[in-house]
Amino acid sequence: MSVAIIFPGQGTQQAGMGASWREHAAWSVVERAEDALGEPLGHLITDAPPETLSRTREAQLAVLLTSLMVWEALQPQLEAPPVVFAGHSLGQVTALIAARALSLDDGVRFAARRAELTQREADTHPGRMAALLGATTEQAGDACAAAPDACWLANDNAPGQVVIAGTPAGIDAAAERAREVGVRRVTPLNVGGAFHTPLMRGASAALATELATVTMAAPVAPVVSNADAVAYADGDGWRERLAVHVSAPVQWRASQASVAAYGPSVLLEVGHGSMLAALAKRTLPDVPVWGVASPDDLVAVREVA
Numbered sequence: 001m002s003v004a005i006i007f008p009g010q011g012t013q014q015a016g017m018g019a020s021w022r023e024h025a026a027w028s029v030v031e032r033a034e035d036a037l038g039e040p041l042g043h044l045i046t047d048a049p050p051e052t053l054s055r056t057r058e059a060q061l062a063v064l065l066t067s068l069m070v071w072e073a074l075q076p077q078l079e080a081p082p083v084v085f086a087g088h089s090l091g092q093v094t095a096l097i098a099a100r101a102l103s104l105d106d107g108v109r110f111a112a113r114r115a116e117l118t119q120r121e122a123d124t125h126p127g128r129m130a131a132l133l134g135a136t137t138e139q140a141g142d143a144c145a146a147a148p149d150a151c152w153l154a155n156d157n158a159p160g161q162v163v164i165a166g167t168p169a170g171i172d173a174a175a176e177r178a179r180e181v182g183v184r185r186v187t188p189l190n191v192g193g194a195f196h197t198p199l200m201r202g203a204s205a206a207l208a209t210e211l212a213t214v215t216m217a218a219p220v221a222p223v224v225s226n227a228d229a230v231a232y233a234d235g236d237g238w239r240e241r242l243a244v245h246v247s248a249p250v251q252w253r254a255s256q257a258s259v260a261a262y263g264p265s266v267l268l269e270v271g272h273g274s275m276l277a278a279l280a281k282r283t284l285p286d287v288p289v290w291g292v293a294s295p296d297d298l299v300a301v302r303e304v305a
Contacts, residue, residue, distance in 0.1 A: 004264035005082045005098060006280070007067045009089035010191065012273035013059045018045025018066045020294045026073040029104070030065055036105040037112055041065060056122070056192045057115040060090050064111050066293075067094045067271030068104070074270060074292055077302050084231055084262040086224035086255050088276060089155075089196070090114075092245060098270075099219035101235050106214050110242075113210055117203040118246055122193025124202070129154060129165040129191050130175055134184030140164055146177035154196040155250040158279040165194035200247040208243040222262075229254035231262070256283045268292055268301065 021027055027042075034041050044053070044062040053059050071094075087095035090111065097107035127150075132140055137153060140162045144151035151166030151174045164174055175186040193199070216238050222231035225241050227248040232238070256279070259267065267289040269276045280289040292301050 001079060001265040002083045002263060003078060003080070004084045004086070004259045004262060004267050005071070005095070006085075006259065006267055006269050006276050007071075007087035007091035007094040007098070008063060008269065008271045008273055008276050009087065009091040010056070010059050010063055011189065012271065012275055013053045013062045014272060015048060015050055015053060016046060017062065017272040018069060019047070020296075021066075021069050021073070022046060024069075024073060024295055026069045029069045029072050032104055033065055033068075033108045036108045045069075054190060054192075056119040057112060060111060060115040061108075063090060063271065064094055064108070067091065068097060070270050070292055071098050073295070073298060074268070074301065077298055082221050083264055084222050084224065084259050085219065086259050087226075088252055089226065089250055091271075091276075092223070092226050093242070094271070095223050096219065096238060096242075099221055099223050101217050101219040101223065101238060103215070110210070110214060114203075114207060114242075114246065117206045117210075118195060118200055119192060121200050121203045122195070125167075125194070125199040127165060127167055127194025127197070127199050128171045129163055129189040129194060130171055131161065131163050131187045131189060132178050132183045132185075133187060134160045135162050135178065136160075137162055139178065139181050139183055142181050143174040143178040143183070144170070147171075147173035149173065150197075150199070152194075152197045153249050154194070155252060156254070157250070157252045158256075158282040159253070160282070161279065163189065165197045166199070167194070196246065196249050198247055204243050204247040207246065208240070211239040211243055214239070224255045224258045226250045226252065226255055229258050231258050252279065253283055256280060260284050260287055266290060
């Protein structure tokens with residue numbers, strides 16, 4: 001049986017999301033990450049309140065650590081190595097660590113710096129994001145084009161699930177136009193900026209400098225890039241891809257198709273939540289998808305992986 005691994009991104013965080021792993025051997029991932037950053041992190045996934053997890057850096061570290069901890073515990077349960085990895089937004093960093101293109105220490109430090117730089121740009125260039133439920137990419141483009149201020153497609157997640165981002169004025173105008181062209185629902189997202197848009201170009205430039213000194217290795221299996229939905233097996237090219245990634249839209253619908261092209265028998269969403277599983281069921285209805293989030297899930301996954 002062949003397995004593809006997908007990792008969630010920011011937005012899936014929840015108070016206590018990693019508490020069930022506190023006594024598991026995989027908790028060592030958190031301890032190693034704490035050593036790498038030189039700060040306590042365990043509280044982010046055990047008892048941090050929602051207001052703490054609403055901040056970009058804390059939210060992203062919580063999601064990253066939970067996913068990596070689950071991955072640490074999951075690996076011995078797999079009969080064979082994964083055929084391909086992918087991750088949504090921040091999850092792409094998780095995927096590169098899991099695929100051994102980035103070391104845990106470098107990956108955690110990079111993720112923290114990525115969060116800091118994107119939040120700095122968000123503070124400098126305030127923006128918002130909104131999900132257009134039931135919308136096509138054409139409707140999203142129409143809505144953004146009608147905005148007098150900056151607005152872009154930020155995520156193409158699945159049929160009927162796209163996300164736009166831009167300045168506050170741009171999002172307000174685009175939301176109004178989206179309703180006019182028949183979009184069923186416009187839902188504001190609880191995030192701190194217009195991520196994956198040109199408003200993040202400053203972060204892209206800064207990350208390119210940061211990544212110049214980061215060691216990148218060839219992954220143990222191809223990793224799909226969000227920006228162009230291509231699966232890459234090299235290491236060095238990920239420096240540019242990771243820098244570009246924060247200011248480019250997430251092509252998750254196409255990324256899922258690239259994952260499916262490897263012919264996996266099952267997709268495993270590794271980490272807290274079920275957002276990617278829900279998207280996969282809409283995009284790849286013929287490929288079974290399972291979520292692995294808690295120690296109890298490890299028992300169930302042995303039957304499919």
